[in-house]
Amino acid sequence: MKIYCGKDYKEMSRIAAKIIAAQIIMKPDCVLGLATGSTPVGAYENLVEWYKQGDLDFSQVTSVNLDEYRGLSGDNDQSYRYFMNKNLFDHVNIDKSRTFVPNGLEPDSGKACSEYDGIIESVGGVDLQLLGIGHNGHIGFNEPADEFCKGTHCVDLTASTIEANKRFFEKEEDVPRQAYTMGIGTIMKAKKILLVASGADKAEIIAKSLTGPVTPQVPASILQFHNDVTVVCDEAAFSKLK
Numbered sequence: 371m372k373i374y375c376g377k378d379y380k381e382m383s384r385i386a387a388k389i390i391a392a393q394i395i396m397k398p399d400c401v402l403g404l405a406t407g408s409t410p411v412g413a414y415e416n417l418v419e420w421y422k423q424g425d426l427d428f429s430q431v432t433s434v435n436l437d438e439y440r441g442l443s444g445d446n447d448q449s450y451r452y453f454m455n456k457n458l459f460d461h462v463n464i465d466k467s468r469t470f471v472p473n474g475l476e477p478d479s480g481k482a483c484s485e486y487d488g489i490i491e492s493v494g495g496v497d498l499q500l501l502g503i504g505h506n507g508h509i510g511f512n513e514p515a516d517e518f519c520k521g522t523h524c525v526d527l528t529a530s531t532i533e534a535n536k537r538f539f540e541k542e543e544d545v546p547r548q549a550y551t552m553g554i555g556t557i558m559k560a561k562k563i564l565l566v567a568s569g570a571d572k573a574e575i576i577a578k579s580l581t582g583p584v585t586p587q588v589p590a591s592i593l594q595f596h597n598d599v600t601v602v603c604d605e606a607a608f609s610k611l612k
């Protein structure tokens with residue numbers, strides 16, 4: 371596991387963006403596994419800037435996102451599809467028909483999940499998977515559980531995740547209670563993983579995930595078993611790592 375520590379959010383975002391850019395340069399037709407949440411926004415801003423300067427070309431890139439709220443359509447401004455369009459896809463030359471996000475509007479969860487697993491398989495798997503981390507150690511929307519889930523599945527969001535995500539909604543009742551998420555098995559199959567974290571509120575879970583016991587109660591702890599993980603955080607998020 372490689373760990374890079376930037377002094378603040380800005381520097382951390384730049385380091386993360388450089389790793390994603392390197393992937394695109396080394397393999398222009400790569401499959402990027404992308405993430406939402408506030409942490410990757412700065413990295414996406416850097417990628418957009420470098421694209422505009424002519425230093426990056428997304429024309430052959432395929433992307434698969436980690437997760438989507440169940441029940442939200444892509445044009446709902448709280449959906450993760452909307453987030454991806456707004457923060458990245460609308461500003462670079464990626465072919466939108468090759469950007470995939472689970473279908474939040476599919477009410478049949480078995481169908482939504484198996485279709486998404488089929489898409490990930492058909493694009494040949496993920497070359498570089500970007501991950502944020504929840505305060506309880508969730509990655510994607512894989513919440514603490516009794517076992518690690520393999521493929522895409524429908525999850526009931528925990529109270530702490532609903533609490534953390536309510537800042538993006540008008541009222542807490544508006545936060546969807548369920549989501550479709552890539553499974554831990556799929557995340558672990560990515561060739562490379564890039565985990566980003568920022569802020570003192572993530573310090574404890576970062577230390578626990580990277581150095582504590584590997585357990586489905588701390589989903590991100592499984593990353594200790596992946597052989598190509600890069601962690602990029604700022605000093606605050608790094609502060610409890612020994």
Ligand code: GLP
Nearest residue numbers: 406407408409502503504510511
């Ligand atoms: C959401 C997303 C996760 C993300 C997490 C942390 O729950 N499903 O993919 O990692 O939030 O978000 P933030 O970066 O805003 O702390």
